[in-house]
Amino acid sequence: EVQLVQSGAEVKKPGESLKISCTGSGNTFNNYWIAWVRQMSGKGLEWMGIIYPSNSDARYSPSFQGQVTISADRSISTAYLQWSNLKASDTAMYFCARLIPGSWGGFDYWGPGTQVTVSS
Amino acid sequence: QSALTQPASMSGSPGQSITISCTGTTSDVGSYNLVSWYQQYPGKAPKLMIYDGSKRPSGVSNRFSGSKSGNTASLAISGLQAEDEANYYCCAFAGRSTLVFGGGTKVTVL
Numbered sequence: 538e539v540q541l542v543q544s545g546a547e548v549k550k551p552g553e554s555l556k557i558s559c560t561g562s563g564n565t566f567n568n569y570w571i572a573w574v575r576q577m578s579g580k581g582l583e584w585m586g587i588i589y590p591s592n593s594d595a596r597y598s599p600s601f602q603g604q605v606t607i608s609a610d611r612s613i614s615t616a617y618l619q620w621s622n623l624k625a626s627d628t629a630m631y632f633c634a635r636l637i638p639g640s641w642g643g644f645d646y647w648g649p650g651t652q653v654t655v656s657s
Numbered sequence: 658q659s660a661l662t663q664p665a666s667m668s669g670s671p672g673q674s675i676t677i678s679c680t681g682t683t684s685d686v687g688s689y690n691l692v693s694w695y696q697q698y699p700g701k702a703p704k705l706m707i708y709d710g711s712k713r714p715s716g717v718s719n720r721f722s723g724s725k726s727g728n729t730a731s732l733a734i735s736g737l738q739a740e741d742e743a744n745y746y747c748c749a750f751a752g753r754s755t756l757v758f759g760g761g762t763k764v765t766v767l
Contacts, residue, residue, distance in 0.1 A: 572756070574703075574758075581660070581744075581746060581758060581759070581760045581761040582695070582697075582703065582746050582748075582758045582761065583660075583758060584748070584755070584756045584757060584758055587754065587756070596753070596754040596755060598658065598755060598757075599658050600658070632702055632703070634703075637708055637709075640691065640708070640709055641689075641691050641750040641754075641756065642690075642691040642692070642693055642708045642709035642710065642712075642750065643691075643693030643705050643707070643708030643709065643748070644693065644695075644703075644705060644748075645705050645708070645714065647702040647703055647704075648702065649702055650702055
């Protein structure tokens with residue numbers, strides 16, 4: 538069974554850096570696109586960007602370009618979402634999700650989410 | 658890249674049918690049959706209900722169906738059940754390896 542395991546909840550201060558992770562089953566991870574999705578409290582889903590771990594080809598939503606960095610380490614089947622200068626407005630739940638193989642038509646597996654809280 | 662437009666809320670009685678709309682543009686919904694729909698309960702991860710516009714993943718009830726007309730995609734739920742009470746989101750491919758979500762629709766079963 539495919540599983541996406543995300544790193545634990547984080548509490549950070551404004552201005553700090555952070556890197557959260559999403560680890561999947563090896564055979565079903567490196568050759569599929571993995572996306573990051575933000576959900577602020579009580580709000581909807583927002584597509585942030587996506588990466589192909591096999592070659593680290595990353596694409597970003599215009600809304601998040603330059604605000605975060607998406608990377609991957611295929612040797613450990615892990616994708617990352619990184620901030621260098623956190624803001625209170627980054628407080629949200631962050632999900633990783635796998636794009637259906639061979640299609641841009643949906644995300645078939647989701648991680649449980651990582652809660653990020655940024656507060657002074 | 659603007660969010661797709663969904664009604665904020667919809668409701669129906671058990672057994673009734675409802676249809677949630679998801680309106681985009683000629684750059685996303687209108688150009689590709691790559692719309693997906695997700696069901697999300699509070700505090701949980703989203704669950705894929707429809708992909709590639711109208712395909713149902715294994716295990717998803719056939720009470721859920723997807724369609725598209727022009728720039729608007731739709732998710733129909735027939736025979737509404739209490740367990741269908743959740744938030745529903747559409748998502749569409751917007752070209753150049755980008756995607757966009759709708760704002761979400763809260764479905765209430767009366």
